[in-house]
Amino acid sequence: MKALAIATLFFIAALAGAQPPTTAVSQTLADYNRSPDAETASQLIEALIGAAMEPPEGDLNVLRRHALKLVANRQEGAPAGVGAGSSLVSLKSVSDLISGALDTGAFSKTTQGTVATFRANLVGTYRLFTGDCPAGAVQGYPACITENPAAWRGISIALSFDSSRQDQVSPSDPANPSGSIGAVLLRAQKGLAAANVRYEFFRPRNKHSKELAETWDKNIKDLRAKSGDYARALGEGPSLLVAEAIKEGKPAELSALLSPLPENQRLAAAQKFIADFLAGPGHQLAAEKVAAYLTARKAFLKSEVEFFQNTLDRKLFTLEFTHQRPKDEPEYGSVRFISSFTVGTHQDDQSDAEVPDWEITFNAAGDFYYNSTDVQKDRRLRDFQVALQGDHKLWRWTFLSQPTFTLAGYYQRLTDDTVIQFNSDALAPGTGIPLPKPANVVLKGTKGDVGIAEAKLTIPLGSSGVSFPLAVSWSNRTELLKIKGNDVRGHFGFQFDLDKLLSSLKK
């Protein structure tokens, strides 16, 4: 028995050694060569089963299609302050997105009101266009997880487009709005509302540190809760085959394959062996179980990657630069510092994991004009802002899905009266009179303080992707408009996560 098992293992090792077909196979083969025994052999066989069932590596079109299929709306909002975007606070994003890139694709898209934001990171973009992982990825395609601490890892970019921007006709006589004489055509800055570059600063944890051990122990419960399905699928699928292979040895089939084969045919031969094995008497059920295993594996790897990123890396802070292109103001730039942290912990009833009571996000930002013609008193600083947001999942809530309660505050100091810009570069309607080039006008009395506070309850409707936000906001004024008294508004509506909706429709 031992001889047969060892023969099997040597055969598979030789098979895989000719041309390692996947990262997992090459890794397990190296392990097997280092320590040729039943354990490493088991892993090697499982890796070969995985390789036999997954899309062939090297077929870039297949992989690209696979990647595109996985693209999802895993969303981060528009940068704060863009168009109709509703965020008071820029939320942390890149690490989530890198986790998102693991299984979702290169780009993410979100829509807030009329503003659509596309965000991309370098790993995902590289993967999408090459159909492969960057060099050194410790987890193969499509996850492409890398432990590479190089600087590029923290970069992401975002572009926001506002579809609401329309040209407007301003009549010369308000009493006669349809009169064309003297009317002015105000041309809106269409399309791009903002372009954003974000960089996240990480510090890898020392793998032998007490800090890592504490974070590990805190996060491992959550990962365990998501590991059971994978273990079951393994036990009912590939591991069953491994046990069978070790028991049976499969000498007849193997001996036929032991004859020398051209290098490029060896993986195909291994795949055929596994396929024949699965199709053999008593193994039909196992074939279905192997397919179920691959599904469970994909879900598990996603959770595993999130665990490692949350455990091994410590995100310090985020810096971002946003090129703002307002509808009716001169263009300006924003530099923003973003930091997030958690306060308090409690035990999650469902996963038994320790989860934070509150997730706090802090922003500090300054806006400045590029062009000296846009400024007054030689002061390019347009304004500065601070914002704070706390999110608390109402984990004791037992009716329907658990809602999230959010409290947010925003303070902005406008250092001078705001400048608005008329982008009139056409003819006045019905007159043929050329309008002057873009002109800046100072909006008197707008200098001062802007404060906004918001309380919001977001109730998800199951896992459908639909949620029901209820919010109350208070503000003392707007940027361009001073108001008497305070402005208090209530908001409600429906939010749709199209990706989840489409996913549920596909089921």
Next chain:
Amino acid sequence: MALQLTKNAARDFSGKAGKKVLLGIRGANGVKADILATHYNGDTQSAPPFQITLGKGDNGLVVVFAAAQEGAQVFVQEVDSADPNNTQVLAQPFFHASLPNVTILIRVP
């Protein structure tokens, strides 16, 4: 309580039906490692203590684990529930995030 599994020549293990086996794990060179889940004889566990009850027949014990370093060797062990220092190594796989598991064959007559 003593250790319940006996190592066979073929590097699989034997034991008696109904006996309970407590599992543990440690990483080589002090690398942090933990068992995430196990599956044996139709039973799945995803929270400690990871303890299986030996069932008749040849069954694969699946151990899914995590380690803080890619490529680190780990030792999956049987632990004496009465004396945690009394252990035996059941498997010594290397941790790879893409295949974080090992299967151990247990034969129970």
